[in-house]
Every structure is written in C-alpha cells, then in structure tokens.
Amino acid sequence: MALAMEISTMAQAMQLHARLLKSGQEDPTHFQNLSKLFTFSALSPSGDLTHARHILTNLRTPNSYYYNTMIRAYSDSPDPARSITLFLSMHCRREEQHGVVVPGPDKFTYPFVLKACSKLRNTQMGKQIHGLILKSGLISDRYVNNALIHMYAGCGDSGLALKVFDEMSERDVVSWTSMIDGFVDNNRPIEAIKLFELMMESGVDPNEATLVSVLRGCADTGALSIGKKVHSFVKEKDLSMKANVGTALIDMYAKCGCIDDARRVFDETMDKDVYAWTAMISGLASHGLSEEAMEHFELMKSCNVKPDERTMTAVLSACRNAGWIGKGLYHIRSMKKYKLRPTIQHYGCIVDTFVRAGQLDEAEQFIRKMMPIDPDVVLWRTLLWGCKVHGDVERSKRLLKDVELLKMDSRDCGSYILLGNVYAATGNWKEKAKMRELMNQRELVKTPGSSRIEIDGNVHEFTAGDSRHVEAEHIYAKLNEMEENVRREGYDPKVSEVLLEIDDDEKASQLLHHSEKLAVSFGLIKTDPGTAIRIVKNLRSCEDCHSFMKLISKLYQREIIIRDRIRYHHFKDGECSCGDRW
DNA sequence: TTAGGGTTAG
Structure with a gap:
C-alpha cells in the first residue's frame, strides 16, 4: 500500500518500474499502479501519450489491454496513423524492444483501429482490416460490425456501410445510429430518415445520438414534420434539456425556416455551450436577423462561453448579411483576442461583404494585400x-x-x-x-442542382433534368402546362387553380421543383411559407426566383418568405426585406 | 470497446 501511495507522478512510476525490472522483482501493487497511470495518461484529455507509449514499450509482459488502450488513444489523437502502425505490430506479432512478444489483436482491438481508418479516410486500410476480421472469426461481433459501418461511412462509402449493416444478424441502437449518421454524412439524408422510421417500426428505441443524427438529416432536407415528430419524442422522453439534442433541434428549426421555434428550443436548452450558441447565432444570421445575432454573441460572451472558429464564422456571416463592413473587420481582428486564427472561411465572409456592397476594389485589395x-x-x-x-x-x-x-x-x-x-x-x-x-x-x-421537399412526412428528392421520380410524367406535364400559361399571358392566376387541382389529386405534384424554369416557384403560392422555404432552398436560379416572388407577393398581397443560399427574403407588397440587391 | 450537436461560399 505504501508503494501505491508513492507512485503519483509519471517520473516516479518510470523510476520504480526500471528498478523493479533490474532487480527481477515483481510487485503486484506496483503493476496495478502502473496500469492506472498508463490508463490515465492514455485516456484522460490532459494525458500525455508519449508517457503512455513509454510505459507500454517498457512492459515485460504487456497484455492486449495495454495495446488496445494505446491504439484507442492514438485513434482519438491528432495523429491516428500511429494507431494503425501499432495495430500492425500486433497483427504481425512483431517483437518490440527487450524481446517482448506483442499480443495478437482481439475483438477490442478492431473497433479502435477502424476508427483510425475512418479518421484518416483510409478505405484501403479499412478494407484490409475487414479482411483480417473475416479471417479472425470475429465478424459476428456486434461492436466490430458497428465499427465497420462507421469506418465505411466515414470513408465516404455508405454503400459498403449499408452492406455490413444489412448482413448483421443482430443490430443494436448503435448499428442503426451509425448507419443513419453515415447516410447524413454522405449526403443521403432521405435514406437516413427512412432508416430512422424503419428503426422505430422495428421497435428499437432511439437514444440521444440517434435523435441528433436524424435531426441533422431533417435539417439537410427541410423535413420539418419529421423534425417536429422527433421534437415531440424528445419532450416525451424529457431529453430536451441536453445541449446536444437542443443544438440539433435549434439547427433543424432554423434551417427549416422556423426561427421562432429555434429560439424557443434555445431558451429551453440547459447548460448552453458554444455549439448551442453558435447554432442560434448562425440561424438568426441566415434569417437576416443580424442585430439579434450580434446581441446573442454579446450575451454568450457575458455568460463566459468562449467563441470558437465556427462561432466567428456565424458572427461574420451576420455582418455580411447586414452589409456591415466595419463591424466585420472589427470582429475578424478580434479573433486574436480569443486566440483564434482566421481561416479562409472568415476571410471569405469579409470579401463577400465588400463584394455585396459593390466595393470591388476594396475586395480585391483585401485579397491581395x-x-x-x-x-x-x-x-x-x-x-x-x-x-x-x-x-x-x-x-x-x-x-x-x-x-x-x-x-x-x-x-x-x-x-x-x-x-x-x-x-x-x-x-x-x-x-x-x-x-x-x-x-x-x-x-x-x-x-446538377437538386432539391428536396417533404409531403405528408415523405421526403422526395429531385435533380435538375431528372425524370426518375415515379410521378415524373405528371409533374413535368403540369410544369409545362403552367409554363405555357405564363408564356402566353404573362402571369396567369389560373396557375394557382392548377396547383390546387394538383394538390387535391396527386400529392406528388407539389414537388414542383427546380429545373431552371420559373415554374418551379409556383408551388409556393398556396402553401405555407415554411414549405415555400423548403422548396426553394436549393434553387439555383435565385435571380429568377427572386423577381418571381416579388410579383407573386404583389399579386396575392401576401407575405412570402424564401431562402436562398445566404439569407431569408421576406417579400411584402412586392418588396423584399433585403433591399433587392439583385 | 462501437455511434452522436454548431460554420461560409458555389
């Protein structure tokens, strides 16, 4: 016990270890302490991996726990390649210094090293390790399979991830979540949402991670009603207080055009961290509420939450959207104060602010000098x-x-x-x-440009010039009909009737989406602004869309909100809140 | 042991 108390620093541990090695004694207490120290240095955020590696190198009889922990630590470190190197030494049973025999990999080793492959986006290595897993007979292990899903999805191959997922005999919530998240990360949010629904049908209870992933998918597609369902679920399970779910909800609502709901969730979120604040600031900025975004930024700092690079991007984009050049320059300079180095994104915001104000000379000078x-x-x-x-x-x-x-x-x-x-x-x-x-x-x-729209909870995806949708024939026929009307008579109010008819008969026809034709926007007239936003979210020809919306808002004397890539536009009586800089 | 929140532009 005395010895246990003695070892409290790494240096002491090393010293004792060397002494014991020399004398040939083996003290169990000592090794227990060493193991604790090793785990601490490898796994704690403040740990020192060189110390952990040193301990591992000097062990006379290292067991796989040490190796696995080291591989795990490396896979989470800024240099995950070391994780693979160490794994290979396990695989080859290579002798390290002092003639120590390295243990072979086991079911704990693979998940860690696969994580490293994912971080490095090294599919080739991942596939080879997959081969080794097949040979090793560990392919039925659930953890190993989950890690394989994550590895393939992380390397950008959601197809192979799905193959692993499909072939699993027993899936748990992590398998489902990894696959859902993999779809979202690989720009397949519709599949992500479908899989989430399938998961619910299968009776697997989602946890916070699942909800966060599916909410990200909703934010990407504008699938508001599914997002809302998830929100109700969160309320039922009383998870809304958690900052990670809160942040995903704030982001989802903001991206679906519901800034009020985003604000509400933000207010309810306990322990707001920099993620939650950034999601809120960025949501406000994209809704053209730059003043409020800046107020939140000040409030955030007064709550002792330090901004990071992403927060500053959100702040600069608020400045950009409002046309505040001076403020933008002030904030990019202030980054030094927070020990943040501006990246190309931050400089990009400034250049864009100049450009939008028509100050092209200044923009060019800024880039060059x-x-x-x-x-x-x-x-x-x-x-x-x-x-x-x-x-x-x-x-x-x-x-x-x-x-x-x-x-x-x-x-x-x-x-x-x-x-x-x-x-x-x-x-x-x-x-x-x-x-x-x-x-x-x-x-x-x-x-090609693409956009997505949700109807009755189903998300449909369209690509410009694409005719793969099951209702494509009807949709394009209606589009052409409408386009003809417009061409013949200028704007034809009958268009809305056509739309109503479509709306009653075939839901799919709301999916008037994008071609670069004006007709695209017609579907917005009789739908709520939220839907409008979602439909035009990914429109390429914003100029056309913008002038069209002005016309519609005048004709129908109603407010219409659409979002282009940068901000929301509020059209009232034919005028747009952005000052119409098109 | 495995999964999980926020950024710009196009």
Whole structure:
C-alpha cells in the first residue's frame, strides 16, 4: 500500500518500474499502479501519450489491454496513423524492444483501429482490416460490425456501410445510429430518415445520438414534420434539456425556416455551450436577423462561453448579411483576442461583404494585400461573381488573366461555368465556347442542382433534368402546362387553380421543383411559407426566383418568405426585406 | 470497446 501511495507522478512510476525490472522483482501493487497511470495518461484529455507509449514499450509482459488502450488513444489523437502502425505490430506479432512478444489483436482491438481508418479516410486500410476480421472469426461481433459501418461511412462509402449493416444478424441502437449518421454524412439524408422510421417500426428505441443524427438529416432536407415528430419524442422522453439534442433541434428549426421555434428550443436548452450558441447565432444570421445575432454573441460572451472558429464564422456571416463592413473587420481582428486564427472561411465572409456592397476594389485589395493566407478558388470566384453582378467587365478580364482560376482547381465545374458566364456577359462568345469545350475535354460532368421537399412526412428528392421520380410524367406535364400559361399571358392566376387541382389529386405534384424554369416557384403560392422555404432552398436560379416572388407577393398581397443560399427574403407588397440587391 | 450537436461560399 505504501508503494501505491508513492507512485503519483509519471517520473516516479518510470523510476520504480526500471528498478523493479533490474532487480527481477515483481510487485503486484506496483503493476496495478502502473496500469492506472498508463490508463490515465492514455485516456484522460490532459494525458500525455508519449508517457503512455513509454510505459507500454517498457512492459515485460504487456497484455492486449495495454495495446488496445494505446491504439484507442492514438485513434482519438491528432495523429491516428500511429494507431494503425501499432495495430500492425500486433497483427504481425512483431517483437518490440527487450524481446517482448506483442499480443495478437482481439475483438477490442478492431473497433479502435477502424476508427483510425475512418479518421484518416483510409478505405484501403479499412478494407484490409475487414479482411483480417473475416479471417479472425470475429465478424459476428456486434461492436466490430458497428465499427465497420462507421469506418465505411466515414470513408465516404455508405454503400459498403449499408452492406455490413444489412448482413448483421443482430443490430443494436448503435448499428442503426451509425448507419443513419453515415447516410447524413454522405449526403443521403432521405435514406437516413427512412432508416430512422424503419428503426422505430422495428421497435428499437432511439437514444440521444440517434435523435441528433436524424435531426441533422431533417435539417439537410427541410423535413420539418419529421423534425417536429422527433421534437415531440424528445419532450416525451424529457431529453430536451441536453445541449446536444437542443443544438440539433435549434439547427433543424432554423434551417427549416422556423426561427421562432429555434429560439424557443434555445431558451429551453440547459447548460448552453458554444455549439448551442453558435447554432442560434448562425440561424438568426441566415434569417437576416443580424442585430439579434450580434446581441446573442454579446450575451454568450457575458455568460463566459468562449467563441470558437465556427462561432466567428456565424458572427461574420451576420455582418455580411447586414452589409456591415466595419463591424466585420472589427470582429475578424478580434479573433486574436480569443486566440483564434482566421481561416479562409472568415476571410471569405469579409470579401463577400465588400463584394455585396459593390466595393470591388476594396475586395480585391483585401485579397491581395490584407490576407495573410493564400486565397483559394472560392474567394476569387466570389470576386468574379461580384464583377458579373456589378458589371465590372474590365476587372473580370484582368482577373481571368492574373488568377488563372482554372489551374487552381481544374476539377471544379463551378469555376468553368462562372467563367463561361463572365465571358458571355462581356460578349466574348468564343471564349465561352472554349470553356464548354474544356469541360468536355476534361470530362467534367456539370453537377446538377437538386432539391428536396417533404409531403405528408415523405421526403422526395429531385435533380435538375431528372425524370426518375415515379410521378415524373405528371409533374413535368403540369410544369409545362403552367409554363405555357405564363408564356402566353404573362402571369396567369389560373396557375394557382392548377396547383390546387394538383394538390387535391396527386400529392406528388407539389414537388414542383427546380429545373431552371420559373415554374418551379409556383408551388409556393398556396402553401405555407415554411414549405415555400423548403422548396426553394436549393434553387439555383435565385435571380429568377427572386423577381418571381416579388410579383407573386404583389399579386396575392401576401407575405412570402424564401431562402436562398445566404439569407431569408421576406417579400411584402412586392418588396423584399433585403433591399433587392439583385 | 462501437455511434452522436454548431460554420461560409458555389
């Protein structure tokens, strides 16, 4: 016991360990202490992995617990590759220093090393380890399978993740959650929501993690009614107080256009941390409520919650949406105070603020002279987009020469398309044609715009020019009919009747979604603003949509709210709250 | 042992 009390620092432990090794004595108390110290240094957030590794290296008879714990610690560290290296030494039963034989991997080893593969997005290694698991006979282990799902999804292959999930004989809540989360992370939120529903039908009780994942899926698709159902579930189970679920709810409501509900959840959330505050600030900012967003930021600081990089992005985007250049500059400078280093996103917000205010000179100077880091394609594209909007042909020509956007990221179709548009705006049709040709040569497929809409709890997804939806024929027929009406008579109020008819007969027809046709927006007229927001959320041709909404709000004398990529637009009597900068 | 909240632009 005396010995146990003695060992309280790593140095003492090392010393004693060396002494004991030398004398050949083995004191069980000592090893118990060493094990405790090892676990502490490997697993506590303040732990020192070099110490833990040192202990492991010097053990005479290391058991798999030590190795597994070390692999686990490495997989959570900033350098997960070490986790794989150590795993390989276990796999090869490689002898470490002092002739110590390394234990082989067991069912605890695999989940940790798979996590490292996921973090490194190393599918190849993940697949090889999957092979080893098959050979080892551990493939029926639930934990191992759950980790495999997570690994494949984390590496961007939700198909393989689903294969593992499907082939599992016994699934638990973690299996379901990992798969749901994997779908969300791989931009398949509709499948995520469907799987969640299937999970409920199967009688598996979701936990907080599941709810958080499915709420993220709802936020991505605008699936408000499912989000609301989840919220009721949260209330029933009395989970709403938890900050993680609260944050997911705030984000979901804000992204579905229900800022009041977001505020309500925020007020109910106990122990608001930086995540919850950031979700609220960013939601307010995207709803054009910049003043309130800044008030929340001040309030957050007065509650002793320190902002992080993401909070600052939300704050800067509030400044951007309000057109506050001075404030934006003030806040990006203030980041130093919080020991935060501005990233390209933060600088991007500032450049965008200049661009939106039409201060293209300032924007360019800022990129060239004020930024301590190299600008990326997105930044140059923001400026180029500004040239197009503000008709600064000379600058765009100069930028095209100087910046060589295409070389910076030759796989990014957005640049080609924007450049093509700029050339077209300057009347340079030859160059525009060249862009198209270049895209073809490099075999770039134009990423189509896509949007999703929820009807009666089902989320439908559409891709521009896509005709795979089961009701596609009807939908496109109606779209064409409406488009014809518009073309013939300007705006035709009969359109709303057509829509009502569609609404009664076939629900699917609300899914008027995007093609880059104006007709897209018609579906909003007889639906609530929340639906309107959700439909146009991903619209590409915002300019068309914007002018169309002005027309509709005037004709129908009602308020319409839509959201483009940056903010919400409130149309009243044909005027938009954003000051109509289109 | 495994899963889990907030960011911009396009």
